[in-house]
Amino acid sequence: MNGWTGRILHADLSARTFRVEEPPRAFYERYIGGKGMAGHYLGERATLSWDDPAMPLLFFNGPLTGTPSPSSGRMTVMARAPLTGAVGDSSVGGGLGTRLKRAGWDGLVVTGRAHALTGLVIADSATEFRDAENLRGAEVSRVGEGAGADTSTAIIGPAAENGVLFASIIVDGHYCAGRGGLGLVMASKNLKYVSVRGTGAVGIFDPDELARAREDIFRLASASPALKGELGIGAFGTGALYDLMHSRRMMPTENFRATRFDYAEDMNAFRYKTRYATRRTGCAGCHILCKQTGARGETVPEFETMSHFSALVGNTDLDAVVEANRICNETGMDTISAASTIACRREIMGENLTPHALTGLLRDIAYSRGEGRELGAGSYRYAVSKGRPGASMSVKRLEMPAYDPRGALGMALAYATSTRGACHLRAYPIAHEILRKPVATDRFTFSGKARIVKIAEDMNAAVDSLTACRFLFFAATLEEYARALAAVTGMRMSAQDLLRAGERFYYAERIMNAANGFTAHDDDLPDRFFTEEGSSGDGIRVLPLDRAAFLRARADYYLVRGLDERGLPTPEKCAELGIV
Ligand code: SF4
Known part of the structure; x- marks a missing residue:
């Protein structure tokens, strides 16, 4: 295969064994990589408690990772989130995704619980567990000391070992798989670090076409003020x-x-x-x-x-x-x-x-x-x-992240309905409402925002499956990346196909959350935003959100997302998306 390596590494910390899975190409074409692929593995076990040894901790790169496709070296880390009980995933930067790919792996599935604190070391095709008890309580930089330039690390610090519910996993010292407590899932497995040395090359289906796609993306990025x-x-x-x-x-x-x-x-x-x-x-x-x-x-x-x-x-x-x-x-x-x-x-x-x-x-x-x-x-x-x-x-x-929802009502809706909890990365209506791209919208209305949020969620789910960086989408679109994907893998998907795949991945998250008891009751905002005014002045009124308008926008969102009035998935929509 080109783009993908065709191999996924499974590490069982309880049994101290590794297993190599070689899925068929159809699997890759359906799940693409990153968020799509990790979601597949989480879906099978989504209702397990986050600290159940069988709960997988998932690290997946994408088909473009490790290739010259611009800004495509991110990776998804996923598990059920300790802080929320909902789907927990992070798109994390740094070099881990690229190293894992260069080592010959599309993903790493970690299950089980080691009997003592352990490190997981991957050096190209060689894999081993190492005793890490001497690193108990160690801060991240100490654990990462001595990692070579061709090595990337994912490390938990003392916060995870001490049970902090928002403990993160730190990649290469300062990139964070931060939200929801994924570090605590890693700690529950007694896994202190993952270290990956990868030196191989990634196969490319059509290098000349990839060079052209890359040029296109560079040109668009150069023309972007953002x-x-x-x-x-x-x-x-x-x-x-x-x-x-x-x-x-x-x-x-x-x-x-x-x-x-x-x-x-x-x-x-x-x-x-x-x-x-x-x-x-x-x-x-x-x-x-x-x-x-x-x-x-x-x-x-x-x-x-x-x-x-x-x-x-x-x-x-x-x-x-x-x-x-x-x-x-x-x-x-x-x-x-x-x-x-x-x-x-x-x-x-x-x-x-x-x-x-x-x-x-x-x-x-x-x-x-x-x-x-x-x-x-x-x-x-x-x-x-x-x-x-x-x-x-x-x-x-x-x-909640650093955008007050009273100042951007699309963001308010996105916070409320996100599968991860208050999140600005599932959908980012700030692009329309504040950055005025790609289409400027009135930030103080809910009108039209349901569709904007839904499309952005689908697009970002696709982007996170390619493991490209969302920032590039201030300039480029899924069309340019679909071209890069075809050049790397030989798989022809249109921008619309990618969007549809993103919709499927996102809907699967709603299914997982519903299985864990999440309903419309959880798709809501703190009362403060409906009752208190923000800091008005300079001709800007930051009014409390209109509760009735919010509920109408949420109902609109459920309609376009294909959920029932309780925010739950429907058999009809599952059938339409081919989710069984
Ligand atoms: S633009 Fe994206 S890929 Fe590039 S450094 Fe920033 S987060 Fe990483």
């Missing part, structure tokens, strides 16, 4: 969004009690650039390079982290944001959930945090000390335990 403009993410990283969200009065501030942060100008991406003398870096095989590293090796936070560790928690110290990000990466915690849980605590306790107290609290969470023990359960469980459930800004118990 990617390559002087204020775009290529220049400033995703932090470029910070000023934009602030100017639109939709920056989540003080645990979403306000939408404008008085100190934003001192905390924006430009300040990081000058203070840390940043340079660009990024995932394997990417020319955009949207990550930023400081001159002394500091990892500069992404937009969500930048925003939540400043405005959301009321912090005005730039260095504290960088340190908070470092602690989360070193101990293995999702920055969005960590910051939101601290913001929730701050609201309930009514006390401000000094930078020192903020970073101290993060360490307490990671090491399960004192109050950190309660906070490690995430904002929802914490707020409920304090008798203040309304202080948790979460959907399906997953904390």
